[in-house]
Amino acid sequence: MSGNGGTGAAAGALRGVASHLSLRWVAAGIAVLTVAASGLFGGLRPTEKPTVPVIAVHTAFDGGPWTVTVNRALTLKTLEPLKKTEKAGDRWVAVRVRMEINANETWNRIDDVIRLPGVKGLRTVEPSEFYLVRDESLLVRELQPGIPEEVAFLWQQDGSVPRPEAMDVELWGMTHRKSSLTDMIEWLDSGPRALVLDVPVEDR
Amino acid sequence: MIEPRTHRAPRGRFVEGLASLGSLAGAGLLILVALAVGSLIPASDENIEHRQRPYAVQGGVGDARSTDKLDIRVAGVRGAGKIKDDDRTHDTGGVWIIVKVRVATRTEAGLIPYAAARDRHGRIYELSSRIEQSLNGRMLQPGIPLTGELVFEVPKDAATDLTVLFADNSLDRRMDRQVEIALPTVDKATVDRWLADAATTLIDTEVSTA
Numbered sequence: 458m459s460g461n462g463g464t465g466a467a468a469g470a471l472r473g474v475a476s477h478l479s480l481r482w483v484a485a486g487i488a489v490l491t492v493a494a495s496g497l498f499g500g501l502r503p504t505e506k507p508t509v510p511v512i513a514v515h516t517a518f519d520g521g522p523w524t525v526t527v528n529r530a531l532t533l534k535t536l537e538p539l540k541k542t543e544k545a546g547d548r549w550v551a552v553r554v555r556m557e558i559n560a561n562e563t564w565n566r567i568d569d570v571i572r573l574p575g576v577k578g579l580r581t582v583e584p585s586e587f588y589l590v591r592d593e594s595l596l597v598r599e600l601q602p603g604i605p606e607e608v609a610f611l612w613q614q615d616g617s618v619p620r621p622e623a624m625d626v627e628l629w630g631m632t633h634r635k636s637s638l639t640d641m642i643e644w645l646d647s648g649p650r651a652l653v654l655d656v657p658v659e660d661r
Numbered sequence: 662m663i664e665p666r667t668h669r670a671p672r673g674r675f676v677e678g679l680a681s682l683g684s685l686a687g688a689g690l691l692i693l694v695a696l697a698v699g700s701l702i703p704a705s706d707e708n709i710e711h712r713q714r715p716y717a718v719q720g721g722v723g724d725a726r727s728t729d730k731l732d733i734r735v736a737g738v739r740g741a742g743k744i745k746d747d748d749r750t751h752d753t754g755g756v757w758i759i760v761k762v763r764v765a766t767r768t769e770a771g772l773i774p775y776a777a778a779r780d781r782h783g784r785i786y787e788l789s790s791r792i793e794q795s796l797n798g799r800m801l802q803p804g805i806p807l808t809g810e811l812v813f814e815v816p817k818d819a820a821t822d823l824t825v826l827f828a829d830n831s832l833d834r835r836m837d838r839q840v841e842i843a844l845p846t847v848d849k850a851t852v853d854r855w856l857a858d859a860a861t862t863l864i865d866t867e868v869s870t871a
Contacts, residue, residue: 562787596791601815603784605754606754
């Protein structure tokens, strides 16, 4: 009996306290609990960046929807008459690859294939132009499955930044999995999958 | 008269144990059945693309077929290793497939929203942007059919057996009407002959009302 009475008294006291708490205090309590719980798993401490495998130049890498082989890196003073840099004095940085689409449809998102994380002065993170060697043209924005092509990915670089002598080329990939949003099997999780280190940069 | 109560002899522990084991086995069996049924549900989910596939309106060369927005008739097909549009020659790592088509919108002006070629493995090849195409991006008027050529670039092994697709939406064709015109199959020797032909095939860069 005394045990039940004690529990009842405690519950009554809790109800009493709860009835006097404002919404602000409840929210603050939840926030404190959340921070305490997240602290158990490292809190806001930066997580380690996942490492990706390093591969050599001229080595084919299967990124999921595409297979890409980095063959050369170049800087070019000009691409004219095909294209001018948006700012006078800028140069072009190019990575020439052999690329084949493994996906079962025409692929028109080729700007998600390569990044140059260590190169300073690039005007854009993603390449701004694509050069199809077969056509000597910048017009193509898509590749057909099963037809390998030589392609150059091009970035504009601030001309006041020293020309890179070598650079790391980050190869991205995607995963073919069911989307939690659409329930369809799609190419998702675009991100870095491999790194080609110290690719010598030719000057043209 | 009061009947004397009969007493059943108490069951032995062994029998009770067996009964208990039986009910446990029954519950376990039910759980297994539930799990088996449940496992079928995600398997069905994985087939969602098949269940939501477009409604195929099939036909062959010369047949008139319609989506909700377009009337279409494929008039013929040819292949080439090298083609020329207005000003440039284009070779290919595969084969050029050139499809002559007569097309009109049905009720209002518009473009061809989606045209592609599908090979026997289900790979999809959209219209090539390497060349100027007279019907790609061309505004069509209802009831005024235009004839022009659609050009696809496909791998050599895909060129023998292709189906041309037309639909009303370029992005989402789920459970929508899709015209599927089977092109005549060709043998590998024919494809090799197309590729070996040194002459450049001229692409019709103009449309006609014929």
